[in-house]
Each structure stands twice: as C-alpha cells, then as structure tokens.
Amino acid sequence: DVRTAQIADLVVIKDGSVADGSTANTLRARVTDAFGNTLAGQTVSVLADNGATVAPTVITEPDGTVEISVTSQT
Numbered sequence: 001d002v003r004t005a006q007i008a009d010l011v012v013i014k015d016g017s018v019a020d021g022s023t024a025n026t027l028r029a030r031v032t033d034a035f036g037n038t039l040a041g042q043t044v045s046v047l048a049d050n051g052a053t054v055a056p057t058v059i060t061e062p063d064g065t066v067e068i069s070v071t072s073q074t
Contacts, residue, residue, distance in 0.1 A: 004034035024069035038064025
C-alpha cells in the first residue's frame with residue numbers, strides 16, 4: 001500500500017570517496033509499506049546538505065530498493 005510507504009532500511013554501500021565533485025559515495029534504501037511489502041516503481045525524494053550533491057529523485061527497483069549516489073567538493 002503506497003499510502004504507508006516508508007524507508008525500511010538505509011545502508012552505506014560505499015563511503016570515504018574523495019571530495020572531488022565526481023567520485024561518489026553510495027547509499028541503498030529499501031522502501032516498504034506498513035506490512036513490510038516492497039514497493040517497486042515509487043519515486044523517492046532525496047535531499048543532502050553540507051554542500052553534497054544528489055539526484056533530487058530516484059525510482060525504486062522491482063525489489064523496492066534504490067541506490068543514491070552522493071558527491072561533494074568539500
């Protein structure tokens with residue numbers, strides 16, 4: 001049920017990248033409903049601070065996951 005969509009887990013896949021504006025750190029999130037069912041094809045809004053750059057939205061895969069790339073120059 002997309003009305004109860006939530007981030008079930010958020011995992012750091014890659015960390016410690018050089019802050020060169022192009023080499024990315026990567027996060028993986030899994031989106032489920034209130035019953036734990038994965039939600040495919042859902043738009044996830046992404047925000048970052050401290051000068052980091054991310055895509056503003058990503059779409060969940062069939063298994064309910066999204067990968068989020070984060071870059072920074074600082």
